[in-house]
Amino acid sequence: MAGRLAGSRAARELARRMGFMGSFRAGLSNVGGGPSLPVEICRRDAGGVSPCISSRVTARPGGEFPRGKVAFVAEMEFLAELLKERINCYRVLDDDGRTISGSSFKEVSKEMALEMYSGMVTLQTMDTIFYEAQRQGRISFYLTTIGEEAINIASAAALTMDDVVFPQYREPGILLWRGFTLQEFANQCFGNKYDYGKGRQMPIHYGSNKLNYFTVSSPIATQIPHAVGAAYSLKMEGKQACAVTYFGDGGTSEGDFHAALNFAAVMEVPVIFFCRNNGWAISTPTSEQFRSDGAVVRGQAYGIRSIRIDGNDALAVYSAVHAAREMAISESRPILIEALTYRVGHHSTSDDSTKYRPVHEIEHWRTARDPISRYRKWVQRNGWWSDENETELRKNVKKELMNAIQISERAEKPPLSELFTDVYDVPTSNLREQEALLRQTIQRHREDYPPDVPL
Numbered sequence: 028m029a030g031r032l033a034g035s036r037a038a039r040e041l042a043r044r045m046g047f048m049g050s051f052r053a054g055l056s057n058v059g060g061g062p063s064l065p066v067e068i069c070r071r072d073a074g075g076v077s078p079c080i081s082s083r084v085t086a087r088p089g090g091e092f093p094r095g096k097v098a099f100v101a102e103m104e105f106l107a108e109l110l111k112e113r114i115n116c117y118r119v120l121d122d123d124g125r126t127i128s129g130s131s132f133k134e135v136s137k138e139m140a141l142e143m144y145s146g147m148v149t150l151q152t153m154d155t156i157f158y159e160a161q162r163q164g165r166i167s168f169y170l171t172t173i174g175e176e177a178i179n180i181a182s183a184a185a186l187t188m189d190d191v192v193f194p195q196y197r198e199p200g201i202l203l204w205r206g207f208t209l210q211e212f213a214n215q216c217f218g219n220k221y222d223y224g225k226g227r228q229m230p231i232h233y234g235s236n237k238l239n240y241f242t243v244s245s246p247i248a249t250q251i252p253h254a255v256g257a258a259y260s261l262k263m264e265g266k267q268a269c270a271v272t273y274f275g276d277g278g279t280s281e282g283d284f285h286a287a288l289n290f291a292a293v294m295e296v297p298v299i300f301f302c303r304n305n306g307w308a309i310s311t312p313t314s315e316q317f318r319s320d321g322a323v324v325r326g327q328a329y330g331i332r333s334i335r336i337d338g339n340d341a342l343a344v345y346s347a348v349h350a351a352r353e354m355a356i357s358e359s360r361p362i363l364i365e366a367l368t369y370r371v372g373h374h375s376t377s378d379d380s381t382k383y384r385p386v387h388e389i390e391h392w393r394t395a396r397d398p399i400s401r402y403r404k405w406v407q408r409n410g411w412w413s414d415e416n417e418t419e420l421r422k423n424v425k426k427e428l429m430n431a432i433q434i435s436e437r438a439e440k441p442p443l444s445e446l447f448t449d450v451y452d453v454p455t456s457n458l459r460e461q462e463a464l465l466r467q468t469i470q471r472h473r474e475d476y477p478p479d480v481p482l
Contacts, residue, residue: 045117045131045347047334047354047362048327114323116335116367119342122396124404132346137411139184143341144406145420146180147399150200152424153209154372157216160432161230161376166216168230172197174371177341177398178303180204182271185348189268191261192240193254195247196231197303198273205238209424213431219438225445248274248281251300255291255361258298262359269297269355277308279322288329291361299351300326300363303338305370310383326363338366339398342405369396442481443469 090097119132135143154171161169172179179200186192192201199212211223215233218226223234224242234242244250254272261268278284279302291298302322306313319325326333332354336347344366351362369392373380380389394400406412443466447458454462469476 045334045350046115047332047350048114048323049332108318110320110324113320114335116337117343117347118337118340119346120340120401120405122401124401124408126342126405132342133185133349135184135342135345137409140406140409141411143180143184143345144399144402144412146183146200146204147176147341147402148417148420149209149424150176150179150203151399152421153199153203153212153428156425156428156432157212157230158372158376160216165432165436166230168376169216170196170231170375171372172200174369174392174396174398175303175305175338176200177344177402178301178338178366178368181341181344182301182348185345185352186271187268187352188239189266190239190352191254191257191268191270193250193257193270193272194233194240194243195250195274195278195303196243196245197275199231199233201273202233202235202238202240205235205240207233207235207238207240208431209428210431210434211235213428213435214438217432217435217438218440219435220441221435221438222441225449226441227446248278248283250274251278251281251283251287252290254298254300255287255294255296258291258296258361259294262294262296267356269299269352271299271301273301273303275308276302276304276306276313276316276322277311278302279325280308280316285325285329288326288331288361288363292330295359296361297355297359298361299348299355300331300361301348302363302365303368304365305338305368307370307374307380307384309374309378310380312384321365321367323363323365326365331361331363333363333365335365335367338368339396339401341398341402368398440477440480 090099119127119130121127150172154169154173157166157169158171160166175197179198180203183201183204186201188205192198194201199207203212211221212233214221215224215228216230218224218228218230220226222228223236224232228242229245232243232245234240241250241253251272251274254270258270261270272287274284288300291300304313304321308316313321321335323333323335334347334351336343338344347364351364354360355362370380371389371393403412403417444462446465447454447462451458466482469482
């Protein structure tokens, strides 16, 4: 059922239909003394095998513990290490871009649908051209979002400008959606004097105070607890906004991820944890990353409402994030979204992924499972797009981006003094000493330093 939703009650109904997993906190109310409870019991037999069987165990009257009542049982039982079946994945569009019968999703207008599609194409084009610029030696580094355009643009479309974003490094589409121009992207990648980071960050480490997008930080998962802290602040201030943090499947192996989820659940803060499970943490596949059924079950373990979605389905991403935002704010609770997708590009320009995964697998996802192609088919079936529109869009984006690159490439670099600013209001004596020593070294070895950096 595709219906327009308004208010938290409608959002909760959509969440129920979409398959959000309830939190442990909600489940506690069902635990008491006396009912027959379904359990999965694991026993070790003589051969060392631990078969698990489903059974119903009669619970004895429960006892009071600090967290509430817990039912007692007479038979010793261990929880199974894995569920019998994997958690379902929410989807709206099939691989051919057709709406799945009976699917529930948040409707989008023609204007919104076309803006989302334009954003996905723009992001893909930007990635392609900047990647080529790095291969030509014009920028030092780059990292693409190819295959994950729906996650970027559709999730951004479901948020508001008041929502605070804590990205990893594969979410430039959120900035693009919020109004970051192609010129601003180029300025950052080329590190010129117009770069908001003043050339002190690697390319693709974007940030914008104006757009509520915290600057990308290379260390994995450090942004996740920051997002929880920001959400706690939003809650205390009574803001109708939430914090959103993005990370990959590899980030869920970091301690920061676990600390952040527990903090968010206990403090009941409005934060959305968005996990891009794209199958690879650089060269480490998910099969070697964790034993559990992905990231979605980890949310439930910490008492967080969670959902698994098809990350290559723009409508599923948009609907899930829209519902998650409504719940996070109206109920002051954290939400975990695991988006299943595939990293079609190499991890970065420093990586050759064909060394650890088959080329035919990459090509399959690039063609048969491409999120842009799937979404375009849906848009075209609605009569909102044509081949002529497609040609015009791609031509204009490429022209604008090439012009932005030429401007950024010719722009002056930030002065040397900017290396030592923005940490202290008044530079400390040791920083002044370091700057003096650097200038002396450059004067003695001028040929070893870039000539285009103003001294």
